[in-house]
Amino acid sequence: MAVQPVRRLLLVSTNYAPEQAGIGPYATQIAEHWASDAATEAHVLAGLPHYPAWRVDPAYRGVWRTVEDRAGVRVHRRRHTVPARQTAVRRALYEASILAHGLVAPPRTGGPVQAVLAQLPSLAGGLLGARLARRHGAPFVPVVQDLMGAAAAQSGIRGGDRAAAVAAAVERRVLRAATLTGVIHESFVDRVAAMGVPRERIRLVPNWSHVPAPSRPRAQTRRRLGWDDGRTVVLHSGNMGLKQGLDVLVDTARRDPGLRIVLMGDGNQHARLRALAAGLPNVDFLPPAADADFPDTLAAADVLAVTQRASVLDMSVPSKLTSYFATGRPVLASVADAGGTAEEVRRSGAGRLVPPEDPKAFAAAVRELAADPDAADALGAHGPGYVASRLSRAAGLARITDLLDEAVAAHAAGPPRGAAGPATGVEGTGGSTPGHPAVRSPGRAAGPGVPEKGASA
Template structure:
């Protein structure tokens, strides 16, 4: 497997790459992963990995080959290009010395796709790509500085990687048209949704709220996960500012890390209804989600078909309603509406967001109905039966067909 993101990263793509690799190892496959240094979502290399060029380690029965690369604390098109170039250069000059039977690449990143294709060609074996985010569309839609100029180049490299793959998996059907437009035959494209990589909550909800300092009188709206550009989290800051002005019993909480956290903290100075939490560990995470009253997923209005937030698979395990401040025509809106577990409102509209939170607070029966829908739709199907790899069985939402 080639995946820039891997454990101990516990948000984003890392958990999916890790669980696939560990599942394959558990079936008896000699499984190797070419990965970067752990850095997400903080965009800082994790303690214990800093200053090291190459590491070979065993995790969960998997041999992980790590290569050093740049980690830009702030995202621009140029810095992202340097990040990709460093991944590609180090992975190319120092590949794992193994001869695989199949190469499975998780994209992003672009460098991972190029490296995966190169390793597969050198060994004369199939290259299977699972598309978690569409990189060309991401450069175009996410608002990254210089992204418009980079989109065409990123899209061209991405298209070349996908056309060369034996099989392409996409995590949502909204990606299919873009992938086939790149010249990938439709017969090679399979929808392989992600699963939930967290367990349901197990702690005492009132105790968790008390520990976090959340009053029972307040309606807590929680956003958990990466604080990046595409999330457009400014809408939550402005909704909290409105809550201050209206003296609304609403607390908005941003939990996690990312390259926009410092910017959001500066923007939120003096806003009493907004607070920040550091990322929760894997055991605590479900309990914090369940302690909130409402869970938020936000995206910029320009984000349509380039990604599907991995947080949804965690949110849908909590029994809490979800508010999606996203474009109505995008895949994220489709998933929330399909689940029946939440509502979709216009993106980048803090007034509408606060109004929806207050409406749920005023109608606890509706909030409970939505929460029950989110809990009820979890099964254990084969994730990758159409990929030409071994069947991978894990939990996923029945809404993600």
């Protein structure tokens, strides 16, 4: 019997399973989707699990370098610093350690790879992905989940203004070296194009809902969680970082004792938020829910909150939205009206917007939803339909597959005239031109894994 040719694909993503929040689940599902094809060998270059707690997972303490097989994927992990507090300097050291370890010990894939996909915002991951693609003579495809240059300027991180220009310069180098560039939301397109990436090489690849629909009765879950005291429950799930601006929820609880504010997750602002909420009996902190309980926990809330600082405009679209929409509960977004997050909430029809950093407006909107449960239920009911029509896992993974297939074909045909050359990493002079076509859209659970301490990848 003839041996089937093996296609090797490499994903570079600092975040990967067992991380449950942020971009880790998307990276995991992409790689496992590749691995489900018997003719494809899937490799991932990842960091040590640490997000959103910004602490290394206890199972990986003491691990320097390891290889593990998770659901058919060969995961090459490299140690890096993990800053408990976020400043521009600490973030730079974090990125530098990822880059240095990846350069010193690149993944051993057992042969050439046919394509390299990198998840941004990791600048180090983007640089490593571009370098590995050049090394293998393969197309390089970054997918922009967040924009680090904009994040440094908009998120409120200490020293961010000074770091923004440096981060944007690195992003520009990475993106202009790409064969094609994916972006998860239309709001990123103008900023990516302004970096010198021709619009005809930008593809829209929205994230998808990576959680199943709720399966248990809401009343049952509310009893288990102690939410059956008649209070309206407002739940925020995910990272507790600077850009989330979660002070508005604590201030809302202080303003309206009849509301129960629940902050579920972890992050570098967790301790500060606990201190801010000291003495407030209507603010609860919960650890991240287990995968099996997560959808039902979200669905048990009356209102699901997404918050951002007023300065956050076009740097990110919270991944939590794809999970929120799947639950059928109304979303209340305290975000800038001109940003991508507000645009996504409006498009879903499953939520309402209030001005950012305004606890009075937030409390009033919650009370309005609580006063008319039928209207709140009808609002939230738009979410699952939006997921089915636009954010299904099958459609999301198909878009990534189409993006890679197109990049492989484009790479084989050679770089377009005036574009950055992926084989050399030299920035090209190509840019967007008037009248160009619009940006186009291209359509197994992980096991816990045990790190092999000291193993070489």
